[in-house]
Amino acid sequence: MRVFKLMGVQTMIMTNAAGGLNPDYRVGDVMILKDHINLPGLGGTNPLMGPNEDRFGLRFPCTSDAYDRDLRALALSVGAELGFGDLLREGVYCVQGGPNFESIAECRMLRIMGADAIGMSTVHEVLVARHCGMRCFALSLVSNMAIMDYDSVERANHDEVLETGRLRAKQLESLVSELVDRMETHNTC
Numbered sequence: 645m646r647v648f649k650l651m652g653v654q655t656m657i658m659t660n661a662a663g664g665l666n667p668d669y670r671v672g673d674v675m676i677l678k679d680h681i682n683l684p685g686l687g688g689t690n691p692l693m694g695p696n697e698d699r700f701g702l703r704f705p706c707t708s709d710a711y712d713r714d715l716r717a718l719a720l721s722v723g724a725e726l727g728f729g730d731l732l733r734e735g736v737y738c739v740q741g742g743p744n745f746e747s748i749a750e751c752r753m754l755r756i757m758g759a760d761a762i763g764m765s766t767v768h769e770v771l772v773a774r775h776c777g778m779r780c781f782a783l784s785l786v787s788n789m790a791i792m793d794y795d796s797v798e799r800a801n802h803d804e805v806l807e808t809g810r811l812r813a814k815q816l817e818s819l820v821s822e823l824v825d826r827m828e829t830h831n832t833c
């Protein structure tokens with residue numbers, strides 16, 4: 645992120661695959677991040693740990709505005725225009741340390757905590773990008789549904805994650821391309 649910053653990048657667009665925790669979500673939905681829960685961060689592991697690099701940003705950065713409101717609104721309208729507005733959601737992404745998928749009890753706890761989707765990435769990058777003043781937009785492809793039921797015979801697995809990625813690749817590509825095109829106009833406003 646800091647190399648991007650030094651290269652003059654002002655806006656970061658990030659994508660990930662995530663497990664759906666919100667029971668209204670379906671595999672193949674696309675969740676635009678409006679906020680996150682940083683589980684490793686709450687537990688004391690954070691990419692901003694150590695002496696602060698003052699040339700990049702403040703010691704104690706704010707995260708309540710991590711996901712740019714204008715870009716989120718733009719993505720929602722672009723998705724609708726492209727004909728897949730019904731797949732789009734806005735929600736809270738929770739990052740856990742990985743690499744294992746979560747237990748049933750962990751999924752239940754995370755849902756109660758307010759998470760809509762769970763993954764193992766993105767938040768670290770967002771924290772560093774926001775620390776140095778870059779605008780952030782992130783989306784999650786709901787690649788699988790988290791297992792919340794002790795009677796379920798489903799098992800989380802990476803093959804399903806990859807398969808859903810292939811299924812939605814074209815739509816996500818067009819969403820991000822269109823967002824980038826419009827964003828430039830948007831930036832000059």
Ligand SMILES: O=P(O)(O)O[C@H]1O[C@H](CO)[C@@H](O)[C@H]1O
Nearest residue numbers: 659660661763764765802805
């Ligand atoms: O977050 P991305 O890199 O999209 O990948 C997600 O998918 C992998 C698990 O299948 C994990 O790496 C998880 O974080």
